Amino acid sequence: MSADNEKTGVFDASKLSQAKCPDCGGTGELRIDSENINENFEVEKQTVITPCTRCGGTGFVTAG
Numbered sequence: 866m867s868a869d870n871e872k873t874g875v876f877d878a879s880k881l882s883q884a885k886c887p888d889c890g891g892t893g894e895l896r897i898d899s900e901n902i903n904e905n906f907e908v909e910k911q912t913v914i915t916p917c918t919r920c921g922g923t924g925f926v927t928a929g
Contacts, residue, residue, distance in 0.1 A: 883925040883926075884925065884926050885924060885925060885926075886917055886919055886920035886923075886924055886925060886926045887919075887926070888917055888918075888919045888920070889917035889919070889920060889924060891924040891925070892917075892924055893916065893917055893920060893922040893923055893924040894914050894915065894916055894917055894922065895914070895915050895916075895917050895918075896912055896913070896914055897912070897913045897914075897915070898910070898911075898912055899911045899912070899913060
């Protein structure tokens, strides 16, 4: 039935009461800001976005 839920946009309301992941704040992704200096001595800023390793990208942690 989960495939039907994805197509219709139905979600499990019980998931709303789960604890949000403290590492990613419930977004499911980590943002790492980076600054590098290129060969022209200019500062290049970059944001790396990666799935949160603590919650596996879900944004929620299991109780316990």
